[in-house]
Amino acid sequence: MSKTVGFIGTGVMGKSMAGHLMSAGYPVVVYNRTKARAEDLLAAGAVWKETPADVAKEADVIITIVGYPHDVEAVYLGEEGILSNAKPGSYAIDMTTSSPILAAALYEEGRKKDVHVLDAPVSGGDIGAKNGTLTIMAGGDEEDFDAVKPFLEVMGGNIILQGKAGAGQHTKMCNQIAIASNMMGVAEAIVYAEKAGLNPEQVLGSIGSGAAGSWSLSNLAPRMIKGDFEPGFYIKHFIKDMNIAIESAEAMGMDTPGLTLAKSLYDKLSEQGHDDKGTQAIYLLLKGGGLTPE
Known part of the structure; x- marks a missing residue:
């Protein structure tokens, strides 16, 4: 059975990225602050979740691409955040362009909860997202990177592990x-x-x-x-x-x-x-x- 992917942030780029994962055959559950921005994905078969916590409870791999570092904190931390609700052994990949310091902190918090956290910001804009050719710059543990690379390869064409947590940012x-x-x-x-x-x-x-x-x-x-x-x-x-x-x-x-x-x-x-x-x-x-x- 394909691993379930949770996708949080279905904006200009996230919508296309999630769509590629669906086209590759992965079951996808989604959350976005504005549900209307996820309607095309829902019509194509994605399953809506009411909160980031609900996404985390169901997904094996959770991908986030939101706006600002404070948005990253909001979806990852706290009782209703990803890290408090993700399944043990699951993977969380933040593809937002965010703070390297925050990326390292999320990695450490994930370790406490048996959640493998990577930072993997992207470059290539809406064109790269639509074409599945994004450049993906990752930070985290090598074994975690190897485990999620098949998912990243669906969305990007130039994918490099740059070093420890925060190196991607x-x-x-x-x-x-x-x-x-x-x-x-x-x-x-x-x-x-x-x-x-x-x-x-x-x-x-x-x-x-x-x-x-x-x-x-x-x-x-x-x-x-x-x-x-x-x-x-x-x-x-x-x-x-x-x-x-x-x-x-x-x-x-x-x-x-x-x-x-x-x-x-x-x-x-x-x-x-x-x-x-x-x-x-x-x-x-x-x-x-x-x-x-x-």
Whole structure:
């Protein structure tokens, strides 16, 4: 019999990830704060549970991908949390981008309750989630990673155990630091092309396969050109990630000038009411002269 997978967090990415698990034949039970966001999965055969505790009681493998570290704490800790209700010997994989310190703490709490906890944040956005090609960066014990890898392989194509608990989250911080500065460059390049009177799509055809090439240039620059700012990854969540990265870097005595600048731009977008747009909306700030001091 297939192991039952519990999935908590059926938003932009989680919905597709849970769908892949169902397509692979795993029985899936789901919980989301807003039930309407799980309706497609329920129609396809997923079973609704009223609380994270109810998910944990039934699942052999519990996967979470929620918004913020405080959301992770809410679903994992306390009498109604995953760790107090999961079956002994079960596995819990947090795929939220969250705090490395929190990831290590959840691992230790899981050990007390015979629950194997891993942190496994992802990269690849809504496209990677839909295509099942996410990059997955894991932290935890090697034997636990080996046990859950078949489930991760359903959702991703580049899956690496980075080290002990928290290592997955630290790796995701490296990812977000690289993306933050790259997003500024991608948006500046598109705005420059337009102001120079070039066809930006043709420009992408030249620079996308050269030294300037990146995932953001290939996948998000076309959205900028089309005026598509729907979220593959929310600005509000990117700001959350950048805050975690800055705090983690400061704790190690490290300066992050590129990351700090990028965060200041995204903070400005947030102040202008763009929290729920995709990260490619930084184009709006540069295109509209949003950097001009008031």
